[in-house]
Amino acid sequence: MRPADALSCAAVDASYGPVQVLYGVNVRVAAGEMVGVCGPNGVGKTTLVRVLAGLQRPGAGGRVLLEGRDITGVPAARRVRLGLSTVVGQQAFGSLTVEENLRMYGYTVSRRDGRLRKAVDGAFAVFPRLYERRDQPASTLSGGERQMLVLAKTLIQRPRVLLIDEFSLGLAPVVVGGLLEMVRRLNRLGTALLVVEQSVNVALSLVDRAYFMEKGTIVAEHTSADLADRPDLVQSLMLGGHA
Numbered sequence: 001m002r003p004a005d006a007l008s009c010a011a012v013d014a015s016y017g018p019v020q021v022l023y024g025v026n027v028r029v030a031a032g033e034m035v036g037v038c039g040p041n042g043v044g045k046t047t048l049v050r051v052l053a054g055l056q057r058p059g060a061g062g063r064v065l066l067e068g069r070d071i072t073g074v075p076a077a078r079r080v081r082l083g084l085s086t087v088v089g090q091q092a093f094g095s096l097t098v099e100e101n102l103r104m105y106g107y108t109v110s111r112r113d114g115r116l117r118k119a120v121d122g123a124f125a126v127f128p129r130l131y132e133r134r135d136q137p138a139s140t141l142s143g144g145e146r147q148m149l150v151l152a153k154t155l156i157q158r159p160r161v162l163l164i165d166e167f168s169l170g171l172a173p174v175v176v177g178g179l180l181e182m183v184r185r186l187n188r189l190g191t192a193l194l195v196v197e198q199s200v201n202v203a204l205s206l207v208d209r210a211y212f213m214e215k216g217t218i219v220a221e222h223t224s225a226d227l228a229d230r231p232d233l234v235q236s237l238m239l240g241g242h243a
């Protein structure tokens with residue numbers, strides 16, 4: 001028997017009030033895999049992340065499974081405890097210092113001071129730049145540094161599955177390159193990833209496989225290797241017109 005996927009969903013519809021924006025979406029992320037969700041603006045990528053994260057209920061019949069367990073009705077906070085974390089934007093508590101942010105996140109893993117210290121030190125070892133800025137309020141970090149802080153928090157939590165929405169938005173390419181290396185590192189430590197990206201180049205440089213969405217449905221699925229020498233296909237998928 002095939003091992004259970006790290007994360008999957010089936011027949012997911014979603015609506016905002018009377019307006020339906022997802023139609024029968026099925027995606028799967030195998031254990032240890034990095035999967036992208038790409039597509040033009042407004043096709044429903046963020047809404048899919050919200051459903052997977054537990055921030056929005058799918059329509060009747062839609063299912064979300066985490067390591068084979070049905071979590072469709074499980075609230076977002078409990079999903080985090082089950083090993084499913086979400087990174088959206090550059091979230092941090094601005095008035096807290098870098099170290100306070102990390103310690104606060106660490107509390108969700110362990111309240112024992114020794115273990116907490118070890119987890120925070122481990123994150124600082126991976127992100128020396130954050131260590132240099134440990135006493136600085138998070139609100140004063142640059143966009144790239146703030147994204148590092150988000151990844152460092154994730155490193156402390158070590159989720160089995162991580163959802164990332166719009167990781168590269170507003171960041172300089174050189175900064176994005178460094179952060180992608182950190183995401184790969186998280187993946188090598190055993191975290192499976194589902195990454196929503198506006199920048200298809202960023203997505204394909206990271207993921208093993210990508211789904212392409214259009215008007216609330218998945219219209220194509222390709223491995224990054226298959227798309228490596230198909231810029232024409234990538235362009236047409238990102239422009240839409242396949243549904």
Ligand SMILES: Nc1ncnc2c1ncn2[C@@H]1O[C@H](COP(=O)(O)OP(=O)(O)OP(=O)(O)O)[C@@H](O)[C@H]1O
Binds near residue numbers: 016042044048198
């Ligand atoms: N809170 C909301 N209330 C009403 N409609 C919404 C809401 N959030 C999103 N939508 C609509 O749902 C559709 C899908 O939005 P979604 O943010 O999921 O798309 P997206 O593919 O992530 O877009 P982008 O790449 O621009 O971020 C859009 O038409 C959007 O206007």
